Amino acid sequence: MKKTKVKKQKTLKKQGCSLFLLLMLLALAPVVLATVILSTTSLRLTRTNLEGSVQTTLHVTADNLAKYCKENEITAMNASGYYEYLDSLKEEGLEMAILADGIPATTSIKNENDYRIREIPMDQDLGTEGYYDKNVVIEGNTYYGYYIPIMNNGQITAVAFAAERKNEITDALWEIEVVFMVCAVGMVILVPVLAYVCPMLTGVLMVVLVRTFGYGTAWITYVSTGLLSFFLVPDKECMLMYVLFFGYYTIVRQWIGRLRPRSVALAAECLLFNAALAAVNLLLVYVFAIPMDAVSSNKWFLVGFWLAMNLLFFLYERLLGVAELLYARKIEKRLRSVFKK
Numbered sequence: 001m002k003k004t005k006v007k008k009q010k011t012l013k014k015q016g017c018s019l020f021l022l023l024m025l026l027a028l029a030p031v032v033l034a035t036v037i038l039s040t041t042s043l044r045l046t047r048t049n050l051e052g053s054v055q056t057t058l059h060v061t062a063d064n065l066a067k068y069c070k071e072n073e074i075t076a077m078n079a080s081g082y083y084e085y086l087d088s089l090k091e092e093g094l095e096m097a098i099l100a101d102g103i104p105a106t107t108s109i110k111n112e113n114d115y116r117i118r119e120i121p122m123d124q125d126l127g128t129e130g131y132y133d134k135n136v137v138i139e140g141n142t143y144y145g146y147y148i149p150i151m152n153n154g155q156i157t158a159v160a161f162a163a164e165r166k167n168e169i170t171d172a173l174w175e176i177e178v179v180f181m182v183c184a185v186g187m188v189i190l191v192p193v194l195a196y197v198c199p200m201l202t203g204v205l206m207v208v209l210v211r212t213f214g215y216g217t218a219w220i221t222y223v224s225t226g227l228l229s230f231f232l233v234p235d236k237e238c239m240l241m242y243v244l245f246f247g248y249y250t251i252v253r254q255w256i257g258r259l260r261p262r263s264v265a266l267a268a269e270c271l272l273f274n275a276a277l278a279a280v281n282l283l284l285v286y287v288f289a290i291p292m293d294a295v296s297s298n299k300w301f302l303v304g305f306w307l308a309m310n311l312l313f314f315l316y317e318r319l320l321g322v323a324e325l326l327y328a329r330k331i332e333k334r335l336r337s338v339f340k341k
Contacts, residue, residue, distance in 0.1 A: 095109045
């Protein structure tokens with residue numbers, strides 16, 4: 001008999017742990033989904049903005065070089081005397097060059113042996129405005145490059161070229177991605193803990209109050225902690241989840257469970273949870289003026305979020321049942337004896 005009892009207790013503990021882990025994972029699911037979508041979108045926008053900024057910078061640099069050459073009557077033939085100007089932006093990661101067909105380039109770009117390179121590819125028709133190329137390969141290295149024609153009497157006498165190593169932009173993007181990942185991990189860990197897990201745990205603790213001290217004490221505790229949470233809990237979603245559902249559900253759960261047939265009780269529990277969830281989101285938007293972002297307002301995210309939350313509630317309901325059994329068999333008698341003393 002003792003062995004059977006010990007086995008049952010171990011089984012209950014395992015079930016409780018498994019359900020708690022499932023609850024934690026499910027509570028993380030909506031936030032993980034939102035974080036992935038938001039991070040991916042943000043990184044894409046960051047990459048686009050950064051590459052757009054590079055293009056603008058190179059355009060301005062090449063245009064300034066073209067104007068400088070025109071004002072000082074610099075051509076590809078006499079450009080070798082202006083290396084100081086061409087090297088002036090190297091510290092900012094920008095390279096410049098003066099190009100012409102059939103003539104070695106005059107440039108600030110150097111090879112591995114610290115010699116100035118002599119050839120820079122020019123694969124497109126310049127026109128009168130020049131062009132931008134995201135993949136200019138020079139000595140095995142890839143650059144972003146901008147080509148601007150240097151005009152004299154309506155004729156192209158040379159080409160002003162500005163470039164930036166692509167790997168420097170890639171490194172910058174990698175650093176940004178690392179920052180995003182750190183922030184995303186922080187969100188995934190902290191947000192669900194505050195908004196869902198904490199209210200759920202307080203709901204589980206209500207089992208102790210209901211069974212040991214009665215419904216009156218449980219209601220007083222719920223009302224007092226609910227009022228305090230309005231002033232002390234900075235996370236409004238966490239506060240509302242507690243006040244509108246998890247704080248009192250353990251108390252009313254016994255009464256709802258008496259409804260017959262059982263399907264009516266299950267429907268009532270599900271309806272109560274979904275009504276509370278809807279109320280939380282409406283209050284966040286229209287009372288606390290917390291706007292929904294592009295991810296949260298996406299219809300597919302909302303459907304996924306709603307399904308995940310209902311599955312979360314189903315597991316939470318199972319966890320409460322296991323918690324009540326564990327408390328009744330392992331803790332209740334000891335706790336009652338302590339308070340009797």
